[in-house]
Amino acid sequence: MRKETIHLVDLTLRDGMHAVSHQFTAETMAGLAGQIDSVGYESFEIGHGNGLAGSSLQYGFAASTDEEYLAAVAGAVKKTPISIVIIPGIGTRYELQIAKDAGVKVARIATQITECDIGKQHIAMARDMGFSTRTLLPHASPLSVEDTVKYAELSASFGSQVVYILDGGGAMLPNEVYERVARARDAVAKHGAQIGFHGHNNLSLAVANSLEAVRGGAAYIDTCLRGFGAGAGNCAVEPFAAALEKQGYETGVDLLMAMDVGDTVLKPLVPKPMELNSDQVMLGRWGVYSSFLLFARRAGEAYGVDPREIIKGIGMRGCTEGQEHVCIEVAYELANRNRD
Numbered sequence: 001m002r003k004e005t006i007h008l009v010d011l012t013l014r015d016g017m018h019a020v021s022h023q024f025t026a027e028t029m030a031g032l033a034g035q036i037d038s039v040g041y042e043s044f045e046i047g048h049g050n051g052l053a054g055s056s057l058q059y060g061f062a063a064s065t066d067e068e069y070l071a072a073v074a075g076a077v078k079k080t081p082i083s084i085v086i087i088p089g090i091g092t093r094y095e096l097q098i099a100k101d102a103g104v105k106v107a108r109i110a111t112q113i114t115e116c117d118i119g120k121q122h123i124a125m126a127r128d129m130g131f132s133t134r135t136l137l138p139h140a141s142p143l144s145v146e147d148t149v150k151y152a153e154l155s156a157s158f159g160s161q162v163v164y165i166l167d168g169g170g171a172m173l174p175n176e177v178y179e180r181v182a183r184a185r186d187a188v189a190k191h192g193a194q195i196g197f198h199g200h201n202n203l204s205l206a207v208a209n210s211l212e213a214v215r216g217g218a219a220y221i222d223t224c225l226r227g228f229g230a231g232a233g234n235c236a237v238e239p240f241a242a243a244l245e246k247q248g249y250e251t252g253v254d255l256l257m258a259m260d261v262g263d264t265v266l267k268p269l270v271p272k273p274m275e276l277n278s279d280q281v282m283l284g285r286w287g288v289y290s291s292f293l294l295f296a297r298r299a300g301e302a303y304g305v306d307p308r309e310i311i312k313g314i315g316m317r318g319c320t321e322g323q324e325h326v327c328i329e330v331a332y333e334l335a336n337r338n339r340d
Contacts, residue, residue: 005250007042007220008241009196011234012266013073014085015222017062018049018230018291020271026064028269030072035261036080039237040252042220043081043106043132046073049230049291050321051085051110052095058325066095070102081105085136086126087322088118093125100129107131109160112320113140113151120158127159134220135160136198139320141171141287145179152184156193162220163188163195167209168321170202170231170280171287174212181216196220199235201227202284204276206235211243225262226274231283231290233274238262282308286315295324299331309334 013029013036024032029046036044047069048054048062055062064072073082083106084099085091096107107126111119116137126133135155140148152163165180172180177197185195197213197220199206210221227236241253267273279297283290288311296314300307313330 003248003250004219005252006214006218006244008237008251008253009083009220009222010036010039010041010044010224010237011222012036012044012224012228014045014047014051015049015229015234016224017047018294019228019233019274021294022048022055022060022062024063024269026068026072029064029069030076032265032269033073034076035265036225037077038254039080039258039261040254041080042252043083045083045085045106045108046070047084050090051087052091052099054087054090058322067098070099070104074102074104081132083108085110086122087111088122091122096122096125096129096131100131105132106134108134108136108164110136110138113137113143113148113166116151116155119155123155123158123160133160134162134164134196136164136166138166138168139287139289140165140180141167141169141176142318145183148180149183149187152195153187153191156188156191161193163193164198164220164222165195165213166198167200168198168289168291169287170200170206170284170290172199172205172209174205174208177209178212178216181213181218185217194219196222198222200229200284200290201232201234201236201274201276202280202290204232206233207240207243210235210240214244214249225258225266228266228270228274229290231293232276232280236274279307279311282311286312288315288319289321291321292319292324292327295327299327302328303331303335305331305334305338
């Protein structure tokens with residue numbers, strides 16, 4: 001007897017945007033989306049790496065506008081539901097409306113896990129507008145299991161249909177993922193919600209951690225073609241889907257098609273493969289959100305300091321997504337210290 005279906009969500013065209021400094025054009029994104037459409041994902045996500053309205057001086061300007069991305073992708077996709085991310089305080093009702101008008105089916109509301117209450121209005125708006133509404137809770141790794149479960153259940157009580165626990169820094173170990181997911185699954189189920197997981201590969205554990213999430217009861221797992229995402233990348237769909245198949249799970253993903261799209265369509269478009277470098281390992285060691293990587297590298301080059309030391313400094317300060325500009329401050333302090 002086969003096991004239950006695990007829903008695989010593709011983030012190549014959203015989390016992967018971090019890896020190219022958000023410089024995929026609308027035309028490039030539409031071309032990739034048309035190919036990803038054939039893989040068999042539950043849904044796939046597009047847009048600026050920091051979500052709709054994320055194109056800014058703070059996060060980095062994208063090559064095209066939200067409207068251009070949405071229109072281009074909607075015209076290229078035939079069957080797979082499109083997903084977008086909204087960060088409250090950045091994305092508003094306006095962005096939700098343009099996504100709705102473009103035919104987007106899934107809205108994912110992202111807040112820092114300890115600030116999940118600021119997503120309550122966005123969750124209600126998205127539900128009222130007819131989206132399949134999901135919550136992303138980044139940076140769970142520094143919290144206790146009890147606090148992780150508390151915030152996951154709170155998000156479910158707001159009406160979120162799927163609550164994702166995110167290991168945005170790729171810092172969790174497999175046992176930590178399992179315990180958090182298993183306990184959060186039971187908590188959100190009281191409100192009719194399911195659990196999802198989003199892992200990064202900064203300690204080379206994204207696939208292992210995602211498998212532990214499934215063992216703990218996660219029904220939704222974020223993946224990317226060839227692991228193409230922020231930091232050292234996300235859970236690579238190819239080995240992950242293969243491992244799930246070996247365990248008897250249904251995914252709906254055509255494994256050979258996923259491999260073909262990654263190898264022949266995505267690979268020529270990316271500047272370099274998702275390989276594990278020492279500064280990426282530092283993200284996992286210090287629990288630093290993967291979106292900090294390019295900012296740390298730029299600051300290190302500008303101030304002549306080791307980006308690994310910048311990442312360590314960010315981790316010691318407890319910074320999280322949205323505070324990438326602090327890399328400049330840390331680099332400046334390190335440069336001055338080195339001169340003394």
